Amino acid sequence: MLVRRWLAGxxxxxxxxxxxxxxxxxxxSAGDAAPAGVAPAPVAAGVAPAAPAARATADPVLSGKxxxxxxRVGSFExxxxxxxxxxxxxxxxxxxxQVFVPTPLxxxxxxxxxxxxxxxxxPVCWQARNPDNGQPLYVAGTTCRADDPAQRxxxxxxxxxxxxxxxxxxxxxxxxxxARSGLILEELGDAPPVSSFRFNDTGPAPRR
Numbered sequence: 246m247l248v249r250r251w252l253a254g255x256x257x258x259x260x261x262x263x264x265x266x267x268x269x270x271x272x273x274s275a276g277d278a279a280p281a282g283v284a285p286a287p288v289a290a291g292v293a294p295a296a297p298a299a300r301a302t303a304d305p306v307l308s309g310k311x312x313x314x315x316x317r318v319g320s321f322e323x324x325x326x327x328x329x330x331x332x333x334x335x336x337x338x339x340x341x342x343q344v345f346v347p348t349p350l351x352x353x354x355x356x357x358x359x360x361x362x363x364x365x366x367x368p369v370c371w372q373a374r375n376p377d378n379g380q381p382l383y384v385a386g387t388t389c390r391a392d393d394p395a396q397r398x399x400x401x402x403x404x405x406x407x408x409x410x411x412x413x414x415x416x417x418x419x420x421x422x423x424a425r426s427g428l429i430l431e432e433l434g435d436a437p438p439v440s441s442f443r444f445n446d447t448g449p450a451p452r453r
Contacts, residue, residue: 307444309450311450312450318410332384332385335427343361344360345358353399354399355400364448380426381430382418382430395416399415409443409446410443414439419431419440420442
């Protein structure tokens with residue numbers, strides 16, 4: 246069971262307990278769960294949680310020099326797209342920005358830059374958003390800022406996953422599919438396992 250304390254005016258939650266102890270058992274997504282806030286989890290007495298992206302990887306798609314498309318493992322003919330003026334979603338057409346460049350910031354964290362097809366236009370970056378209305382956290386686009394914690398996403402190999410299959414998280418909230426709300430960010434807690442995502446190399450990254 247998690248204990249949450251909402252920070253005044255911030256809309257973020259401080260998580261205590263064993264939220265991170267489920268990390269080693271993660272797999273592809275299952276059903277829905279209640280929304281939760283986002284914040285780093287302090288270590289409870291006797292608990293040594295693993296950081297979401299503690300394992301380094303030499304995969305070129307995470308070098309900042311390659312552009313990728315991202316597909317949720319288990320999805321059917323759809324990929325991730327950062328919709329214009331909206332949020333990160335799964336689509337089966339050419340809407341929005343579907344080309345991404347994970348740009349390393351160190352310590353397993355990345356800016357995830359989003360471009361239009363072929364890597365055109367100025368990038369926008371993924372940002373974790375809290376709607377502050379009881380709805381789940383989600384990802385939307387914004388001007389890229391490496392010093393914004395809401396834009397620093399951890400990318401870690403999915404335990405037991407295939408080649409270039411990763412978990413994506415922001416401050417202990419993991420990107421997953423929700424039958425009711427689409428792609429959301431959610432703490433582990435008592436929720437079902439998070440979704441994993443396959444990064445597909447599509448060529449050199451744009452020079453910007």
